[in-house]
Amino acid sequence: MNWLDSLMDEPFVCITDMLRRFAKTRGEHAALICGDEVLTYAALDARVERFAAALQRDGIQPRDAIALCASASVDYVVAFLGGLRAGAAVAPLAPASSAASLVGMIGNSAARLLFLDADVKRLLDPVAADIGATPVALDGHAGSVALDAWLAPQGTAPTPVTIDPAWPFNIIYSSGTTGTPKGIVQSHGMRWAYAVRSVQRGYGPDAITLISTPLYSNTTLVSFMPTLTFGGTVVLMPKFETTRYLELAQRHRVTHTMLVPVQYQRLMAHAEFDRYDLSSFQAKFCTSAPFAASLKADIVRRWPGRLTEYYGMTEGGGSCQLEADQWPDKLHSVGRPMEGHDIRLIDERGNEVPLGEVGEVVGHSPAMMTGYYRQPDKTAEAEWYDPSGKRFIRTGDMGRFDADGFLTLLDRKKDMIISGGFNVYPSDLEGELRQHPEVADAAVVGAHSQQWGETPVAFVVLRAHARISAAGLLEWVNTRVGKMQRLSALTFLDSLPRSPIGKVLKRELREQFYPVSR
Structure with missing residues (x-):
């Protein structure tokens, strides 16, 4: 030994x-x-x-x-x-x-x-x-x-x-x-x-x-x-800068890295990505933001070494992991709970939901925060206890388990749009928009609607040399989604506002374009 x-x-x-x-x-x-x-x-x-x-x-x-x-x-x-x-x-x-x-x-x-x-x-x-x-x-x-x-x-x-x-x-x-x-x-x-x-x-x-x-x-x-x-x-x-990253990875024979999805997206789009020698990589990791299945597949195909996606919170609680290279048919998910992690889904009343139904993700694991520093009330708000008294951390994310135990995330609970009494998940619409070959990125938020209470609106970043109009893209996506999911507006942006760690700042989009939406 x-x-x-x-x-x-x-x-x-x-x-x-x-x-x-x-x-x-x-x-x-x-x-x-x-x-x-x-x-x-x-x-x-x-x-x-x-x-x-x-x-x-x-x-x-x-x-x-x-x-x-x-x-x-x-x-x-x-x-x-x-x-x-x-x-x-x-x-x-x-x-x-x-x-x-x-x-x-x-x-x-x-x-x-x-x-x-x-x-x-x-x-x-x-x-x-x-x-x-x-x-x-x-x-x-x-x-x-x-x-x-x-x-x-x-x-x-x-x-x-x-x-x-x-x-x-x-x-x-x-x-x-x-x-x-x-x-x-x-x-x-x-x-x-x-x-x-x-x-x-x-x-x-x-x-x-x-x-x-x-x-x-x-x-x-x-x-x-x-x-x-x-x-x-x-x-x-x-x-971070794409060319510099690739140069450092090649020069130092890097074996491990942790990147957020937007960094992977920019690296894989680099015109000369495939000419760099990345054969030293053993493991690549990703977390912190939604990770598109198509992007995972591209990384697995073109970048040596394992690709693992982690889903969890800084607060701890349960985490999931997806070994993307091993589960090509599960790339839409964030994987299964890690060993020793107990992840469950609960409804608005705090009751567990049956398999296949949507609920808020709560988790228990050995890696849980002690609490929010000097904020006991906020700590209590983040906790959920099962009937046996076992402590879980609430994530605020909505998700669904499939029959194989893989968790698919739908959206942040606060980002879910309730339109005419129906739950509309922005991630479904964002995923549909990204299917268009001229779309590089997309974000969907809820805007105030006199008729429906809320209505989904989209912000889209186009690929270079794209020709489609906003009206054309709006018509294209609305023919592919359900009636209650249809977008009421679509705006082109040069880029989406993001935090330094790569999360889309949806609150900024709401406040800048639809200040009365929440």
């Missing part, structure tokens, strides 16, 4: 203890690559030590929070891991958030230190008086203490901290696209359990993982953390 196999029986190991181990056993191996910058395990561990020692010097105690808000960089990783080594809860915040939203998240986390970059500093300057956290500049910009000056001196070691697996590992804030962001607390024990399960996906000392999604997102962390936990190499790409 090798050392990796022996770890599978460990109930808990702190991830930063693994980093210290690799600093001693494979110190010259590349841990991080970002552009021309390469940090070995020995160098990364030494910098993490200095960071943790500086936190302790500034009075940060175990389970206190620190906040990170910056683009991906080597020093962002140092700050994240240094916080963990000191026992702090790390709150990674989205730089694309509004200043008011960031003030709210920093206040909710009670972070005393905020590690940021120049772009975030400019955003927060007008509200600096409302932020209680002391800023430290990861990129050394003027106006804040620079990281190199803030770090403890070379060779300084922090006072050892024994991490309890129940302690908070991170506080990840929900996108806030439907309201005030909520802090989702995940524990050290949960992160270790997830890392151990990832070994079966090939994460280990030979893994080379290309990261091009934001480091504040759970989507990224589920691929990033297992790579470093088991001694692999992370190639950081601070800003």
Whole structure:
């Protein structure tokens, strides 16, 4: 049995203890690559030590929070891991958030230190008086203490901290696209359990993982953390661009990656995709947004390595996975519940629905959030208990199980359109629109209707050199759907508004084009 196999029986190991181990056993191996910058395990561990020692010097105690808000960089990783080594809860915040939203998240986390970059500093300057956290500049910009000056001196070691697996590992804030962001607390024990399960996906000392999604997102962390936990190499790409991504994948002989659907879509549409050597890939993953069956099929056909789609929430609860290359007839689904995950469907009254009927997805698993940070009422709203008292997390997604146990998602509960008393699922209409050869992307929302209460309207992005008119496409799709599904309007856009992680911001579409729709 090798050392990796022996770890599978460990109930808990702190991830930063693994980093210290690799600093001693494979110190010259590349841990991080970002552009021309390469940090070995020995160098990364030494910098993490200095960071943790500086936190302790500034009075940060175990389970206190620190906040990170910056683009991906080597020093962002140092700050994240240094916080963990000191026992702090790390709150990674989205730089694309509004200043008011960031003030709210920093206040909710009670972070005393905020590690940021120049772009975030400019955003927060007008509200600096409302932020209680002391800023430290990861990129050394003027106006804040620079990281190199803030770090403890070379060779300084922090006072050892024994991490309890129940302690908070991170506080990840929900996108806030439907309201005030909520802090989702995940524990050290949960992160270790997830890392151990990832070994079966090939994460280990030979893994080379290309990261091009934001480091504040759970989507990224589920691929990033297992790579470093088991001694692999992370190639950081601070800003996604298709040609650059393909060049990095080929140059570094990348084995693993996590991408969101819109990134896969752009890569597969790249004119020279097929000329790049991607034969080193072992596993590709996708999550966070609807993943079209036709796109999955194209990836399986043209991109080496397994393709796995994950469905789940940052909050935890149940997750599904679809091994796309193994189930070509199930690409319309998000797969079956993962081992040890209990996923059920419930109706408006909280009762389970029979097989084949539509219900809200609720899930229970070993990887569940502790709760929303300092928001017990919001935590209670997100929970459902079965008659035995077993705790589940509500997803807000509507879905249906087939006879083989595969889950097909219909839509977010809040996005479902009720037209003339009938439930209309936007995803059905979006899928139909994408069948047209001149359509690149589509989103459907509900608009107010005097006659029907709500009516579906569409926003469409056309492919280059498309010739069809909006009226022509509207007529085309309405001949292919049921009477109550027919679109009442269709608008062409250059692009759909998306979050940094690739989710279509339907609220923006409603507010911009149909402000009285909700």
